[in-house]
Amino acid sequence: MSIQVSPVTPILAAEVSGVDLSSALDDATFNAINDALVKHSVIVFHDQDLSPEALIDFSRRFGPLMEHVLKEALLEGYPEIYRLSNVKKDGKPQGRSNAGQYWHSDLTYEPNPSMGSVLYGIEVPDVGGDTLFASTAHAFETLSAPMQDMLQGLSAEHLFAHAFRGGANPAARKGDPLAERPEVQHPVVRTHPESGRQCLFINDGFTVKINEVTPVESIALMAFLNAHMTKPEVVYRHKWRPGDVVVWDNRALVHRGVGDYSGEQHRHMHRTTIEDTATAHH
Ligand SMILES: O=C(O)CCC(=O)C(=O)O
Numbered sequence: 001m002s003i004q005v006s007p008v009t010p011i012l013a014a015e016v017s018g019v020d021l022s023s024a025l026d027d028a029t030f031n032a033i034n035d036a037l038v039k040h041s042v043i044v045f046h047d048q049d050l051s052p053e054a055l056i057d058f059s060r061r062f063g064p065l066m067e068h069v070l071k072e073a074l075l076e077g078y079p080e081i082y083r084l085s086n087v088k089k090d091g092k093p094q095g096r097s098n099a100g101q102y103w104h105s106d107l108t109y110e111p112n113p114s115m116g117s118v119l120y121g122i123e124v125p126d127v128g129g130d131t132l133f134a135s136t137a138h139a140f141e142t143l144s145a146p147m148q149d150m151l152q153g154l155s156a157e158h159l160f161a162h163a164f165r166g167g168a169n170p171a172a173r174k175g176d177p178l179a180e181r182p183e184v185q186h187p188v189v190r191t192h193p194e195s196g197r198q199c200l201f202i203n204d205g206f207t208v209k210i211n212e213v214t215p216v217e218s219i220a221l222m223a224f225l226n227a228h229m230t231k232p233e234v235v236y237r238h239k240w241r242p243g244d245v246v247v248w249d250n251r252a253l254v255h256r257g258v259g260d261y262s263g264e265q266h267r268h269m270h271r272t273t274i275e276d277t278a279t280a281h282h
Contacts, residue, residue: 003029005036005043012135012253013236014040021045021245022054030061033247037062037116038194041252042133042236045245050120052078052270059118059272062247066107066114066273069160069181070096075270084257084269087123094268098259102163103134103230104205105250106273109160111184114250115276123268124240128261133236137197137252139229140189148198154188156202156210163205183208192251193278200225203254229254251276 003018014036019029036043050058052075059065059080068074068082073095075081083095107114119131140148160181188210190201202210204226210218238246248255261267 003032005032005040007040008044009236011138011234011236012040012133013042013044013238015044015046017046019045021048021058022050025058025061034062034194037247037249038192041135041137041249042238043247044238045247046241047243048120048245049243050245050270052081055118055120055270055272056080058245059274062118062274063115063277064275066110066275068107068273073099080272082271082273084119084271085267086263087266087268097267098257100205100255100257101259102205103132103226103254103256104163104203105136105201105254107250108158108186108201108203109162109181109184109206113186113276115274115278116247116249116251117274118245118247118272120270121240121242121244121246122270123266124242124244125261125265125267128258128265129240129267130258131238131240131246131255132230132258133238133248133253133255134230134234135253136199136201136229137192137195138234139225140198140200143228148189151188151200154210154212155185156188157183157185157208158206159183159208160206162208185211190251190279192249193276195252197252199252200229202226205256251279 005014005016007014016036065080067079073083075083084099085095086093086097106117186201188202190199192199210221
């Protein structure tokens with residue numbers, strides 16, 4: 001199998017071709033895929049056809065899989081698969097519709113956050129419903145040295161419920177994730193265990209505050225850093241085709257969904273989330 005990697009923007013994202021992800025990948029092919037992920041932070045595969053088992057098998061090559069806290073969105077029989085879906089069954093969407101409409105990195109509210117996620121687009125809108133990505137490594141590297149130095153020693157509080165501030169309804173859910181998931185603390189700057197790059201590790205969705213500064217300083221600093229990370233000129237915007245598989249590196253970017261498509265248009269996707277076993281978080 002000969003694999004090709006073509007960068008999509010100068011900062012992040014690459015298309016990877018010449019690989020069928022439903023086949024058993026040899027180590028050389030998997031290593032080339034992982035190298036592309038570490039280098040480009042987002043990798044896109046087109047025209048894939050993945051059963052739940054095949055999606056899980058491919059995802060597990062990167063590391064152990066995490067079960068999402070929103071249990072009603074998990075695929076029956078496959079708790080490793082989190083469904084993003086507006087397609088109704090018995091009058092209810094089969095997964096989370098309009099998930100993640102705020103900049104975030106996945107599962108930063110967990111004590112051990114995620115190394116990466118794999119999202120497989122089964123049905124996608126003809127127009128709209130793109131996913132946006134922005135590099136937190138590039139963001140750190142483009143700060144001034146005094147700002148970088150100041151951020152190095154800081155930590156921040158992350159909380160799942162924070163993403164639902166302002167009244168967004170977390171929808172019917174089993175259990176109570178708000179109670180199940182207390183706040184956790186992580187460093188504001190995280191060194192990527194594979195690339196060695198330093199990455200900003202706060203996000204608009206789940207980061208409540210930076211601990212070592214005053215509340216007013218925390219609000220101002222987070223607003224600045226969130227805006228700096230997600231400037232339009234550094235964002236990769238993925239327009240989905242059915243059969244796309246997008247793998248992203250949660251250690252090195254933030255991303256968000258865009259719920260701009262019509263409710264008549266089906267958007268049905270399967271996601272897995274890979275645990276970061278390499279970074280020391282505490
Ligand atoms: O639906 C999307 O485009 C993105 C969803 C998202 O943010 C996620 O799966 O973490």
